[in-house]
Amino acid sequence: MKRILTLGLAFFFFGNIYLIAQTCSAVPVLTLTGAPGTQVFVAFNPIKKIYYTVGGGGVTNMPVTTYSISGGAPLANVTANNDFRGLWWNNNTNILESNGCSATGIFSVTLVGGNGYASGGGSIIATNSQPDIQSCGSLNSTLNQVIYYYNGSIYKYNRATGLLMSSVSITGLPVGLGNISSFNGFYTGKPGAEYAIYDYINKRAYNIDYTTGAYISTIQFPASSPAPTAFGLAYCNNFFFLSDGAGKWFGYAAGIYVSALNAPGCPGTTTTLNAISANNYTWSTGATTPSINVSPLFTTTYSVACSATVGCPSSVTIAVNVNPAPVITVT
16 A cells, blocks of 8 residues: 655646645554543554553543553553653653643552553643643653644643743644544644644645744544544654544554564574555665665664655664574583
């Protein structure tokens, strides 16, 4: 299956310029199953290589669930007396954090011992008055800002104080705001397309330059994708996540994506690497085909690049793990 990349074109008609923005397609690559309650957000712990999901809609017994990096059924599921909205991993402090409904504040989420599983809400970091009581936050760790979307604008709050720093109105959207999930979006951090909002009617994400608010490009999700109108949107570990509202989160890759078959293995074992994207592939091995076979003698990282639109990755790396050869002692 190939992603379709459409180059931006400008048409002139009676003195006006109509822009067809660049579009790339999203491909489902991961599923988190068995998430209880009304699901709100997903976050990824890059140290322990695990995902977390949280629920909202009440102040007691809200689900906090932990998943492996490969998805599937939960590793652990607990409840917390927090009405969760956003969720993020803070790379500056190595702490899982969230924002609550209304003025609950920004707070840490307690993790269990060495495995990093989530166990519930922790201490308050800052009180806040987000743009809407339901607004779901994401962290810009570089600027230490919590980012929210509400009613056509992006809002940036100081994480430490909870105070509003600035806001910017979104302009140039190809649809009206009635198509857009009302108080949630995706903070991707991709340069020039740092934020995205979801069109649940057409099942598209619109990449936004969150400095200027300008619409940049489109990501088209499959027709079978969920269509959350409010909660159930997240971005982490380079995946867009959509909740079906019935206990499942679907993770989508936009732009180039690579999967590996028959890995890990013994030294010299053949592994097939499959790239999904447009055309014009260039692998680090020099190959130019969508799929390649490799037989590394030790753990090796491969990369592949292709043309892609703004907001969609144009290159990706993948490590093929090789189990060390056994040491044989002859007596």
